[in-house]
Amino acid sequence: MFHPLRVREVERLTDDAVAVTFAVPPELYDTFRHVPGQHITLRRTVDGTELRRTYSICAPAVPPPAEPVLKVGIRLVEGGEFSTYAVKELSAGDTVEVMPPMGRFTLRPRPGRFAAVVGGSGITPVLSIASTLLAEQPDARFHLIRSDRTVASAMFLEEVAELKDRHPDRFHLVHTLSREERQAGLPTGRLDTERLTSLLPALLPVAEVDGWFLCGPHGLVRAAEDALTGLGVPVSAIHQEIFHADAAPVDAGAAPAPVRAAAGSAKLTATLGGRMGVWPVGEGETLLDTVLRNRSDAPYACKGGVCGTCRVKLLSGEVHMDRNFALEPDEVSAGYVLACQSRPVTETVEVDFDA
Incomplete structure (x- = not known):
């Protein structure tokens, strides 16, 4: 779920990078308190097209009751619509839609x-x-x-x-x-x-x-x-x-992808927000594509297999992940897949976004 947050400060870091700090209202303190290493997803709509990008939080985590420090670093990416806007146009007082912190590239403080x-x-x-x-x-x-x-x-x-x-x-x-x-x-x-x-x-x-x-x-x-x-x-x-990840080469040593279910023959059952739906998977669609066609509230950000926002638990059936830069080996072993990179191999697949 996205929340409109006011930009408190935009700080120039380099010629092509800025740090953006958001003001968090008291009623959202718990929602935006992060674990060190997590990221947030920012959303902007341009000419009817929705843009989502994930950026890591650079500020230290602070315990309650202090206001969470929601500060991200954004570097200009050549041709990047969102980063160009953030680095060249965004200023204090603007409002941006922000998703609560997510991600498992984290370290909860402990001795060592x-x-x-x-x-x-x-x-x-x-x-x-x-x-x-x-x-x-x-x-x-x-x-x-x-x-x-x-x-x-x-x-x-x-x-x-x-x-x-x-x-x-x-x-x-x-x-x-x-x-x-x-x-x-x-x-x-x-x-x-x-x-x-x-x-x-x-x-x-x-x-x-x-x-x-x-x-x-x-x-x-x-x-x-x-x-x-x-x-x-x-x-x-x-x-x-x-x-x-767009620059990441395909692993030449990886096992070949298994034969996928024929277009239109695969059925996806997905639980999201406590509600279950069953839909046919269209030709060339990932699991995320299919769900978004029927549920606009499906969580996602990068669609590149990097951020892990669309992580789901595979309950039954088999899928092939085109690539994975977000899930740890133990998560994959436990049955989690990235919906944005997964396509059905079997004729029926069931996943749970809430798991």
């Missing part, structure tokens, strides 16, 4: 040692995770390895520096650049699998890290995942969130 490898705007959710953790857990440590093209393109430089000043003994920062030379620090270049495999053990005790958070472009996240698994880190300790 945690680390993140992020690229570009991937710093946004990790900033919330690290700042909340260090503020609430005096025994926790956080290691941040971030990569940006140049210093000028780096989002939240001041906020990360303040975090380092506030927790000098518990926050470890390494900042690499891929397109700019520096007199000090690590050599310029991309963080690929080979480089991360040698770099990470030199920076921190990899085996002692309780949880890894990887966020950014597809290439960086995959490189970090491969490096970590090669270093013996269990998959259960690696959490990831991919940005810009």
Whole structure:
């Protein structure tokens, strides 16, 4: 459900990025209180066309009764209608429709040692995770390895520096650049699998890290995942969130898709908001397409398999997910699928959006 929220502040971060803070009315405090690492979906209608985009919350989580700090980082995407509007036109006093926080790329503060490898705007959710953790857990440590093209393109430089000043003994920062030379620090270049495999053990005790958070472009996240698994880190300790999934290549080593049910022969049973419906799946439709054709209130945001907003529990039947950048392995094992990426393989499929 979307709520109209007033923009309290638009802060310029870089030439192509802003931080947008929303004012949350007291009656919605509980609705918009987030877990560090979650995102919100923003909605705007232009010439009758609805635009939805998800953006990660960068602010630390605050306990009741304080007002939740709802602040997101938005970077301009070439050709992106919503990001262009947000970066170039949005201003304090405007109203935007906002969906409550969602997402499972999260860390509820607890003692331990945690680390993140992020690229570009991937710093946004990790900033919330690290700042909340260090503020609430005096025994926790956080290691941040971030990569940006140049210093000028780096989002939240001041906020990360303040975090380092506030927790000098518990926050470890390494900042690499891929397109700019520096007199000090690590050599310029991309963080690929080979480089991360040698770099990470030199920076921190990899085996002692309780949880890894990887966020950014597809290439960086995959490189970090491969490096970590090669270093013996269990998959259960690696959490990831991919940005810009449109640029992600199809996995050439993946198993071929099973034969799908013939167009018009598959029937979808879906429970949403406590109400059940049964509908035929049209040719080329995903489960989400079918539900939206009959229920406009079906939850979704990116439609790219990234945000996880359309996660459903598969109760019966079989589907094929075209791609998945949102669900953790244990969620897939438990029977969850992304409605925006799933197409029927069997003639009957039943899912539950409420599960």
